[in-house]
Amino acid sequence: MTRGSVLADLTTLRVGGPVGSLIDAATEEEFVGAVRAADDARTPLLVLGGGSNVVCSDEGFDGAVVRDKRAEVSVQVEGAHGGVTVTASAGTPWADVVSRAVAEGWVGIEALAGIPGSVGATPVQNVGAYGQEVSDVIGSVRTWDRSEARVRTLARSDCRFAYRSSALKGSMEVRDPGGRVWRPTPRFVVLEVSFQLRVGALSAPLQYGQLADVLGIEVGERAPLAEVRNAVLALRRSKGMVLDPDDHDTWSSGSFFTNPILAAGVAAQLPDNAPRYPGGDGGPIDSVKTSAAWLIERAGFGRGFALPGSRAALSSKHTLALTNTGGASGDEVVALARHIRDGVRAAFGVTLEPEPMLVGIEL
Numbered sequence: 001m002t003r004g005s006v007l008a009d010l011t012t013l014r015v016g017g018p019v020g021s022l023i024d025a026a027t028e029e030e031f032v033g034a035v036r037a038a039d040d041a042r043t044p045l046l047v048l049g050g051g052s053n054v055v056c057s058d059e060g061f062d063g064a065v066v067r068d069k070r071a072e073v074s075v076q077v078e079g080a081h082g083g084v085t086v087t088a089s090a091g092t093p094w095a096d097v098v099s100r101a102v103a104e105g106w107v108g109i110e111a112l113a114g115i116p117g118s119v120g121a122t123p124v125q126n127v128g129a130y131g132q133e134v135s136d137v138i139g140s141v142r143t144w145d146r147s148e149a150r151v152r153t154l155a156r157s158d159c160r161f162a163y164r165s166s167a168l169k170g171s172m173e174v175r176d177p178g179g180r181v182w183r184p185t186p187r188f189v190v191l192e193v194s195f196q197l198r199v200g201a202l203s204a205p206l207q208y209g210q211l212a213d214v215l216g217i218e219v220g221e222r223a224p225l226a227e228v229r230n231a232v233l234a235l236r237r238s239k240g241m242v243l244d245p246d247d248h249d250t251w252s253s254g255s256f257f258t259n260p261i262l263a264a265g266v267a268a269q270l271p272d273n274a275p276r277y278p279g280g281d282g283g284p285i286d287s288v289k290t291s292a293a294w295l296i297e298r299a300g301f302g303r304g305f306a307l308p309g310s311r312a313a314l315s316s317k318h319t320l321a322l323t324n325t326g327g328a329s330g331d332e333v334v335a336l337a338r339h340i341r342d343g344v345r346a347a348f349g350v351t352l353e354p355e356p357m358l359v360g361i362e363l
Protein backbone atom coordinates (compact mmCIF):
# COMPACT_ATOMS: atom_id res chain seq x y z
CA MET A 1 0.00 0.00 0.00
CA THR A 2 1.28 3.45 -0.92
CA ARG A 3 0.26 6.72 0.69
CA GLY A 4 0.78 10.21 -0.70
CA SER A 5 -0.36 9.43 -4.28
CA VAL A 6 -2.35 11.97 -6.25
CA LEU A 7 -4.93 11.26 -8.93
CA ALA A 8 -3.25 13.69 -11.32
CA ASP A 9 -0.38 11.18 -11.53
CA LEU A 10 -2.68 8.20 -12.06
CA THR A 11 -4.89 9.57 -14.84
CA THR A 12 -4.43 10.66 -18.45
CA LEU A 13 -6.20 14.01 -17.96
CA ARG A 14 -3.70 14.63 -15.15
CA VAL A 15 -6.08 16.33 -12.75
CA GLY A 16 -7.20 15.27 -9.29
CA GLY A 17 -6.01 15.50 -5.70
CA PRO A 18 -4.68 13.06 -3.11
CA VAL A 19 -5.96 9.53 -2.51
CA GLY A 20 -6.29 7.83 0.86
CA SER A 21 -4.24 4.82 -0.25
CA LEU A 22 -3.06 3.20 -3.46
CA ILE A 23 -2.87 -0.59 -3.67
CA ASP A 24 -1.26 -2.33 -6.65
CA ALA A 25 -2.29 -5.98 -6.71
CA ALA A 26 0.06 -8.58 -8.18
CA THR A 27 -2.30 -11.57 -7.96
CA GLU A 28 -6.04 -12.12 -8.21
CA GLU A 29 -6.05 -12.96 -4.53
CA GLU A 30 -4.47 -9.59 -3.71
CA PHE A 31 -6.84 -7.78 -6.07
CA VAL A 32 -10.00 -9.32 -4.62
CA GLY A 33 -8.55 -9.01 -1.10
CA ALA A 34 -8.02 -5.26 -1.51
CA VAL A 35 -11.54 -4.74 -2.91
CA ARG A 36 -13.03 -6.83 -0.15
CA ALA A 37 -11.08 -5.10 2.60
CA ALA A 38 -12.27 -1.68 1.41
CA ASP A 39 -15.90 -2.85 1.14
CA ASP A 40 -15.85 -4.56 4.53
CA ALA A 41 -14.48 -1.40 6.13
CA ARG A 42 -17.02 0.74 4.22
CA THR A 43 -14.11 2.65 2.71
CA PRO A 44 -14.90 4.28 -0.66
CA LEU A 45 -13.31 2.24 -3.46
CA LEU A 46 -11.97 3.29 -6.84
CA VAL A 47 -10.69 0.45 -9.00
CA LEU A 48 -8.47 2.11 -11.56
CA GLY A 49 -6.91 0.78 -14.75
CA GLY A 50 -5.10 3.29 -16.93
CA GLY A 51 -7.07 6.23 -15.55
CA SER A 52 -8.06 7.18 -19.10
CA ASN A 53 -11.81 7.41 -18.55
CA VAL A 54 -12.08 9.32 -15.28
CA VAL A 55 -12.24 12.99 -14.34
CA CYS A 56 -11.23 13.52 -10.73
CA SER A 57 -11.77 16.40 -8.34
CA ASP A 58 -9.02 18.53 -6.89
CA GLU A 59 -10.16 17.41 -3.43
CA GLY A 60 -9.06 13.90 -4.38
CA PHE A 61 -10.53 10.60 -3.25
CA ASP A 62 -10.63 9.82 0.44
CA GLY A 63 -10.66 6.08 -0.01
CA ALA A 64 -8.79 3.12 -1.48
CA VAL A 65 -7.59 3.20 -5.08
CA VAL A 66 -6.89 -0.35 -6.26
CA ARG A 67 -5.13 -1.33 -9.48
CA ASP A 68 -4.76 -4.82 -10.96
CA LYS A 69 -1.16 -5.09 -12.09
CA ARG A 70 -1.49 -8.55 -13.65
CA ALA A 71 -1.04 -8.84 -17.39
CA GLU A 72 -1.98 -12.45 -18.04
CA VAL A 73 -3.33 -13.68 -21.36
CA SER A 74 -4.34 -17.24 -22.20
CA VAL A 75 -5.50 -18.58 -25.54
CA GLN A 76 -7.81 -21.46 -26.25
CA VAL A 77 -8.28 -22.73 -29.80
CA GLU A 78 -11.95 -23.45 -30.45
CA GLY A 79 -12.59 -26.25 -32.93
CA ALA A 80 -16.34 -25.58 -33.01
CA HIS A 81 -16.43 -22.04 -34.37
CA GLY A 82 -12.97 -22.07 -35.93
CA GLY A 83 -11.70 -19.25 -33.78
CA VAL A 84 -9.89 -18.57 -30.55
CA THR A 85 -10.99 -17.59 -27.09
CA VAL A 86 -8.55 -15.09 -25.62
CA THR A 87 -8.84 -14.56 -21.88
CA ALA A 88 -7.02 -11.58 -20.37
CA SER A 89 -6.73 -10.43 -16.77
CA ALA A 90 -8.26 -7.05 -15.94
CA GLY A 91 -4.92 -5.29 -15.61
CA THR A 92 -3.67 -6.28 -19.07
CA PRO A 93 -3.09 -3.19 -21.23
CA TRP A 94 -5.76 -3.20 -23.95
CA ALA A 95 -3.15 -2.20 -26.52
CA ASP A 96 -1.26 -5.46 -25.88
CA VAL A 97 -4.34 -7.53 -26.66
CA VAL A 98 -4.98 -5.66 -29.92
CA SER A 99 -1.33 -5.90 -31.00
CA ARG A 100 -1.25 -9.62 -30.31
CA ALA A 101 -4.55 -10.17 -32.14
CA VAL A 102 -3.26 -8.38 -35.24
CA ALA A 103 0.06 -10.28 -35.12
CA GLU A 104 -1.59 -13.69 -34.65
CA GLY A 105 -4.38 -13.19 -37.18
CA TRP A 106 -7.31 -12.94 -34.75
CA VAL A 107 -10.13 -10.88 -36.19
CA GLY A 108 -12.57 -8.47 -34.55
CA ILE A 109 -10.69 -5.85 -32.52
CA GLU A 110 -8.32 -4.35 -35.10
CA ALA A 111 -10.34 -1.10 -35.29
CA LEU A 112 -10.07 -0.73 -31.50
CA ALA A 113 -6.32 -0.08 -31.72
CA GLY A 114 -5.09 2.99 -29.89
CA ILE A 115 -7.73 3.01 -27.18
CA PRO A 116 -5.79 3.51 -23.95
CA GLY A 117 -6.40 1.71 -20.68
CA SER A 118 -6.89 -1.78 -19.35
CA VAL A 119 -8.83 -4.86 -20.41
CA GLY A 120 -10.90 -4.68 -17.21
CA ALA A 121 -12.43 -1.33 -18.13
CA THR A 122 -13.38 -2.31 -21.71
CA PRO A 123 -16.72 -3.96 -20.87
CA VAL A 124 -17.65 -1.22 -18.37
CA GLN A 125 -18.42 1.38 -21.02
CA ASN A 126 -18.34 -1.08 -23.96
CA VAL A 127 -15.44 0.69 -25.66
CA GLY A 128 -15.86 1.33 -29.31
CA ALA A 129 -14.32 3.16 -32.23
CA TYR A 130 -14.30 3.16 -36.02
CA GLY A 131 -17.29 0.84 -36.34
CA GLN A 132 -16.31 -1.83 -33.79
CA GLU A 133 -17.40 -2.29 -30.19
CA VAL A 134 -15.80 -4.66 -27.74
CA SER A 135 -19.22 -6.19 -27.07
CA ASP A 136 -19.08 -7.67 -30.60
CA VAL A 137 -16.45 -10.13 -29.39
CA ILE A 138 -16.88 -10.50 -25.61
CA GLY A 139 -17.87 -14.03 -24.65
CA SER A 140 -17.97 -13.61 -20.88
CA VAL A 141 -16.72 -11.41 -18.06
CA ARG A 142 -15.48 -12.95 -14.83
CA THR A 143 -16.18 -10.59 -11.94
CA TRP A 144 -16.04 -10.13 -8.21
CA ASP A 145 -19.60 -9.31 -7.09
CA ARG A 146 -19.12 -6.80 -4.26
CA SER A 147 -22.73 -7.13 -3.13
CA GLU A 148 -22.72 -10.91 -2.73
CA ALA A 149 -18.98 -11.18 -1.99
CA ARG A 150 -18.40 -13.94 -4.52
CA VAL A 151 -16.96 -14.55 -7.95
CA ARG A 152 -19.58 -14.38 -10.71
CA THR A 153 -19.12 -14.99 -14.39
CA LEU A 154 -21.39 -12.83 -16.54
CA ALA A 155 -22.35 -14.17 -19.94
CA ARG A 156 -22.38 -11.67 -22.78
CA SER A 157 -26.17 -11.38 -22.55
CA ASP A 158 -25.97 -10.59 -18.81
CA CYS A 159 -23.82 -7.57 -19.60
CA ARG A 160 -26.64 -5.76 -21.50
CA PHE A 161 -24.20 -3.93 -23.71
CA ALA A 162 -25.32 -0.76 -25.45
CA TYR A 163 -23.62 2.35 -26.85
CA ARG A 164 -20.95 3.28 -24.22
CA SER A 165 -22.95 1.41 -21.62
CA SER A 166 -23.37 -1.94 -19.92
CA ALA A 167 -24.97 -3.57 -16.90
CA LEU A 168 -21.60 -3.14 -15.17
CA LYS A 169 -21.70 0.61 -15.66
CA GLY A 170 -25.35 0.65 -14.63
CA SER A 171 -24.55 -1.27 -11.45
CA MET A 172 -22.68 1.77 -10.09
CA GLU A 173 -25.90 3.67 -9.62
CA VAL A 174 -28.16 0.88 -8.38
CA ARG A 175 -28.49 0.63 -4.61
CA ASP A 176 -28.20 -2.90 -3.31
CA PRO A 177 -30.63 -4.07 -0.61
CA GLY A 178 -28.20 -2.82 2.05
CA GLY A 179 -28.43 0.69 0.58
CA ARG A 180 -24.88 0.64 -0.72
CA VAL A 181 -24.04 2.70 -3.79
CA TRP A 182 -20.94 1.40 -5.55
CA ARG A 183 -20.01 4.45 -7.64
CA PRO A 184 -17.36 5.32 -8.88
CA THR A 185 -16.61 1.62 -9.48
CA PRO A 186 -19.20 -0.97 -10.49
CA ARG A 187 -20.70 -3.48 -8.10
CA PHE A 188 -19.08 -6.05 -10.41
CA VAL A 189 -15.31 -5.67 -10.40
CA VAL A 190 -13.89 -7.22 -13.55
CA LEU A 191 -11.28 -9.91 -12.90
CA GLU A 192 -10.86 -11.13 -16.46
CA VAL A 193 -12.54 -10.90 -19.84
CA SER A 194 -12.87 -13.63 -22.50
CA PHE A 195 -12.94 -12.51 -26.12
CA GLN A 196 -14.11 -14.78 -28.95
CA LEU A 197 -12.20 -13.95 -32.10
CA ARG A 198 -12.28 -15.43 -35.59
CA VAL A 199 -9.04 -16.50 -37.22
CA GLY A 200 -8.14 -14.87 -40.53
CA ALA A 201 -5.88 -12.49 -42.40
CA LEU A 202 -8.55 -9.94 -43.23
CA SER A 203 -10.42 -7.61 -40.89
CA ALA A 204 -14.08 -7.77 -40.04
CA PRO A 205 -16.15 -5.91 -42.69
CA LEU A 206 -15.45 -2.21 -42.19
CA GLN A 207 -18.39 -0.21 -40.87
CA TYR A 208 -16.89 3.27 -40.77
CA GLY A 209 -16.82 5.42 -43.91
CA GLN A 210 -13.73 7.48 -43.06
CA LEU A 211 -11.71 4.34 -42.32
CA ALA A 212 -12.87 2.63 -45.51
CA ASP A 213 -11.97 5.79 -47.47
CA VAL A 214 -8.37 5.94 -46.26
CA LEU A 215 -7.96 2.25 -47.07
CA GLY A 216 -9.45 2.82 -50.53
CA ILE A 217 -12.27 0.28 -50.09
CA GLU A 218 -16.03 0.38 -49.63
CA VAL A 219 -17.89 0.10 -46.32
CA GLY A 220 -18.63 -3.61 -45.83
CA GLU A 221 -15.37 -4.73 -47.46
CA ARG A 222 -12.37 -6.17 -45.59
CA ALA A 223 -8.68 -5.27 -45.53
CA PRO A 224 -5.55 -6.90 -44.06
CA LEU A 225 -5.60 -6.70 -40.27
CA ALA A 226 -2.34 -4.73 -39.90
CA GLU A 227 -3.43 -2.22 -42.54
CA VAL A 228 -6.67 -1.57 -40.69
CA ARG A 229 -4.87 -1.22 -37.36
CA ASN A 230 -2.29 1.17 -38.87
CA ALA A 231 -4.94 3.27 -40.62
CA VAL A 232 -6.91 3.54 -37.38
CA LEU A 233 -3.80 4.62 -35.47
CA ALA A 234 -3.01 7.28 -38.09
CA LEU A 235 -6.57 8.63 -38.00
CA ARG A 236 -6.54 8.64 -34.22
CA ARG A 237 -3.18 10.45 -34.05
CA SER A 238 -4.50 13.16 -36.37
CA LYS A 239 -7.28 13.73 -33.81
CA GLY A 240 -5.04 13.59 -30.71
CA MET A 241 -6.61 10.29 -29.67
CA VAL A 242 -3.42 8.27 -29.13
CA LEU A 243 -1.66 8.94 -25.83
CA ASP A 244 1.55 10.92 -26.27
CA PRO A 245 3.13 12.59 -23.23
CA ASP A 246 4.57 15.33 -25.48
CA ASP A 247 1.20 16.20 -27.03
CA HIS A 248 -1.09 18.09 -24.65
CA ASP A 249 -4.02 17.38 -26.95
CA THR A 250 -3.84 13.81 -25.64
CA TRP A 251 -3.88 14.88 -21.98
CA SER A 252 -7.56 14.09 -21.88
CA SER A 253 -10.08 11.42 -21.02
CA GLY A 254 -10.85 10.82 -24.70
CA SER A 255 -14.26 11.96 -25.89
CA PHE A 256 -15.71 14.02 -23.06
CA PHE A 257 -19.36 13.75 -24.15
CA THR A 258 -21.26 10.84 -25.64
CA ASN A 259 -23.06 11.25 -28.94
CA PRO A 260 -26.65 12.08 -27.95
CA ILE A 261 -29.35 9.53 -28.76
CA LEU A 262 -32.53 11.51 -29.31
CA ALA A 263 -36.21 10.70 -29.74
CA ALA A 264 -37.20 11.16 -33.37
CA GLY A 265 -39.27 14.25 -32.53
CA VAL A 266 -36.36 15.97 -30.79
CA ALA A 267 -33.95 15.08 -33.60
CA ALA A 268 -36.38 16.63 -36.07
CA GLN A 269 -35.76 20.03 -34.41
CA LEU A 270 -32.03 19.93 -35.26
CA PRO A 271 -30.79 21.80 -38.35
CA ASP A 272 -31.25 19.84 -41.59
CA ASN A 273 -27.51 19.34 -42.00
CA ALA A 274 -26.97 17.85 -38.52
CA PRO A 275 -25.53 14.31 -38.66
CA ARG A 276 -28.17 11.64 -38.12
CA TYR A 277 -27.52 7.93 -37.57
CA PRO A 278 -29.77 5.13 -36.33
CA GLY A 279 -29.94 5.28 -32.51
CA GLY A 280 -29.30 1.54 -32.39
CA ASP A 281 -29.35 -0.27 -29.08
CA GLY A 282 -29.05 2.92 -27.02
CA GLY A 283 -32.65 4.06 -27.33
CA PRO A 284 -36.13 3.45 -28.78
CA ILE A 285 -36.45 1.90 -32.23
CA ASP A 286 -36.97 5.25 -34.01
CA SER A 287 -34.29 7.10 -32.02
CA VAL A 288 -31.57 9.05 -33.77
CA LYS A 289 -27.93 9.40 -32.82
CA THR A 290 -26.26 12.70 -33.64
CA SER A 291 -22.69 13.94 -33.28
CA ALA A 292 -21.66 15.69 -30.06
CA ALA A 293 -18.61 17.17 -31.84
CA TRP A 294 -20.86 18.66 -34.55
CA LEU A 295 -23.17 20.22 -31.93
CA ILE A 296 -20.20 21.66 -30.01
CA GLU A 297 -18.68 23.23 -33.11
CA ARG A 298 -21.99 24.64 -34.37
CA ALA A 299 -22.71 26.07 -30.92
CA GLY A 300 -19.61 28.22 -31.43
CA PHE A 301 -16.88 26.29 -29.64
CA GLY A 302 -14.01 25.73 -32.04
CA ARG A 303 -10.87 23.67 -31.60
CA GLY A 304 -8.64 25.03 -28.84
CA PHE A 305 -11.51 26.95 -27.17
CA ALA A 306 -10.74 27.89 -23.55
CA LEU A 307 -12.35 30.12 -20.95
CA PRO A 308 -10.29 33.26 -20.19
CA GLY A 309 -7.24 32.43 -18.06
CA SER A 310 -8.03 28.70 -17.95
CA ARG A 311 -5.51 25.93 -18.61
CA ALA A 312 -8.27 23.54 -19.70
CA ALA A 313 -9.13 23.73 -23.39
CA LEU A 314 -10.81 21.87 -26.19
CA SER A 315 -8.22 19.87 -28.11
CA SER A 316 -6.64 21.80 -30.96
CA LYS A 317 -7.35 18.73 -33.15
CA HIS A 318 -10.87 17.65 -32.12
CA THR A 319 -13.68 19.45 -30.34
CA LEU A 320 -14.89 16.41 -28.42
CA ALA A 321 -11.83 16.16 -26.15
CA LEU A 322 -11.37 18.43 -23.14
CA THR A 323 -7.65 18.67 -22.52
CA ASN A 324 -5.17 19.82 -19.94
CA THR A 325 -2.79 22.28 -21.59
CA GLY A 326 -0.45 21.94 -18.59
CA GLY A 327 -1.14 22.40 -14.89
CA ALA A 328 -4.94 22.59 -15.27
CA SER A 329 -7.04 21.90 -12.18
CA GLY A 330 -10.10 19.69 -12.01
CA ASP A 331 -12.17 22.82 -11.39
CA GLU A 332 -10.94 24.33 -14.65
CA VAL A 333 -11.94 21.19 -16.56
CA VAL A 334 -15.37 21.19 -14.89
CA ALA A 335 -15.93 24.89 -15.65
CA LEU A 336 -15.13 24.28 -19.32
CA ALA A 337 -17.36 21.19 -19.46
CA ARG A 338 -20.29 23.10 -17.95
CA HIS A 339 -19.78 26.01 -20.31
CA ILE A 340 -19.79 23.73 -23.37
CA ARG A 341 -22.77 21.71 -22.16
CA ASP A 342 -24.78 24.86 -21.40
CA GLY A 343 -23.84 26.47 -24.73
CA VAL A 344 -24.96 23.40 -26.69
CA ARG A 345 -28.20 23.24 -24.69
CA ALA A 346 -28.90 26.92 -25.38
CA ALA A 347 -28.21 26.49 -29.11
CA PHE A 348 -29.94 23.16 -29.77
CA GLY A 349 -31.96 22.14 -26.70
CA VAL A 350 -29.82 19.00 -26.35
CA THR A 351 -28.08 18.23 -23.05
CA LEU A 352 -24.73 16.53 -23.58
CA GLU A 353 -23.86 13.76 -21.13
CA PRO A 354 -20.29 13.14 -19.99
CA GLU A 355 -18.71 9.89 -21.13
CA PRO A 356 -15.98 9.48 -18.45
CA MET A 357 -16.65 8.52 -14.85
CA LEU A 358 -16.73 11.66 -12.68
CA VAL A 359 -14.98 11.10 -9.35
CA GLY A 360 -16.02 13.62 -6.69
CA ILE A 361 -17.41 15.91 -9.39
CA GLU A 362 -20.92 16.85 -10.49
CA LEU A 363 -21.40 18.62 -13.79
Ligand SMILES: Cc1cc2nc3c(=O)[nH]c(=O)nc-3n(C[C@H](O)[C@H](O)[C@H](O)COP(=O)(O)OP(=O)(O)OC[C@H]3O[C@@H](n4cnc5c(N)ncnc54)[C@H](O)[C@@H]3O)c2cc1C
Pocket: 012, 046, 047, 048, 049, 050, 051, 052, 053, 054, 068, 090, 114, 115, 116, 117, 118, 119, 120, 121, 122, 124, 125, 126, 127, 128, 129, 184, 185, 186, 188, 189, 190, 191, 240, 241, 242, 243, 250, 252, 253, 254, 255, 357
Ligand atom coordinates in the same frame (compact mmCIF):
# COMPACT_ATOMS: atom_id res chain seq x y z
C1 LIG B 1 -6.70 9.71 -25.75
C2 LIG B 1 -7.89 8.85 -25.40
C3 LIG B 1 -8.63 8.22 -26.41
C4 LIG B 1 -9.73 7.42 -26.08
N1 LIG B 1 -10.44 6.81 -27.10
C5 LIG B 1 -11.50 6.04 -26.80
C6 LIG B 1 -12.24 5.40 -27.86
O1 LIG B 1 -11.94 5.54 -29.02
N2 LIG B 1 -13.32 4.65 -27.50
C7 LIG B 1 -13.68 4.45 -26.21
O2 LIG B 1 -14.66 3.73 -25.97
N3 LIG B 1 -12.99 5.03 -25.19
C8 LIG B 1 -11.92 5.81 -25.46
N4 LIG B 1 -11.22 6.42 -24.45
C9 LIG B 1 -11.65 6.23 -23.05
C10 LIG B 1 -10.87 5.12 -22.30
O3 LIG B 1 -9.61 4.90 -22.88
C11 LIG B 1 -11.62 3.80 -22.28
O4 LIG B 1 -12.88 3.97 -21.68
C12 LIG B 1 -10.84 2.72 -21.49
O5 LIG B 1 -11.49 1.48 -21.58
C13 LIG B 1 -10.66 3.10 -20.02
O6 LIG B 1 -9.72 2.17 -19.46
P1 LIG B 1 -8.96 2.50 -18.12
O7 LIG B 1 -8.30 1.25 -17.71
O8 LIG B 1 -8.08 3.67 -18.32
O9 LIG B 1 -10.16 2.85 -17.15
P2 LIG B 1 -10.14 3.85 -15.91
O10 LIG B 1 -10.17 5.25 -16.40
O11 LIG B 1 -9.05 3.47 -14.98
O12 LIG B 1 -11.56 3.51 -15.24
C14 LIG B 1 -12.76 3.88 -15.88
C15 LIG B 1 -13.96 3.29 -15.12
O13 LIG B 1 -13.89 1.88 -15.21
C16 LIG B 1 -13.81 1.32 -13.90
N5 LIG B 1 -12.88 0.18 -13.93
C17 LIG B 1 -11.58 0.16 -14.28
N6 LIG B 1 -11.09 -1.09 -14.13
C18 LIG B 1 -12.11 -1.86 -13.69
C19 LIG B 1 -12.26 -3.22 -13.34
N7 LIG B 1 -11.23 -4.09 -13.39
N8 LIG B 1 -13.46 -3.66 -12.91
C20 LIG B 1 -14.52 -2.81 -12.83
N9 LIG B 1 -14.44 -1.51 -13.13
C21 LIG B 1 -13.25 -1.05 -13.56
C22 LIG B 1 -13.29 2.43 -13.01
O14 LIG B 1 -13.66 2.21 -11.66
C23 LIG B 1 -13.96 3.63 -13.63
O15 LIG B 1 -15.29 3.74 -13.21
C24 LIG B 1 -10.10 7.24 -24.74
C25 LIG B 1 -9.37 7.88 -23.72
C26 LIG B 1 -8.27 8.67 -24.06
C27 LIG B 1 -7.48 9.34 -22.96
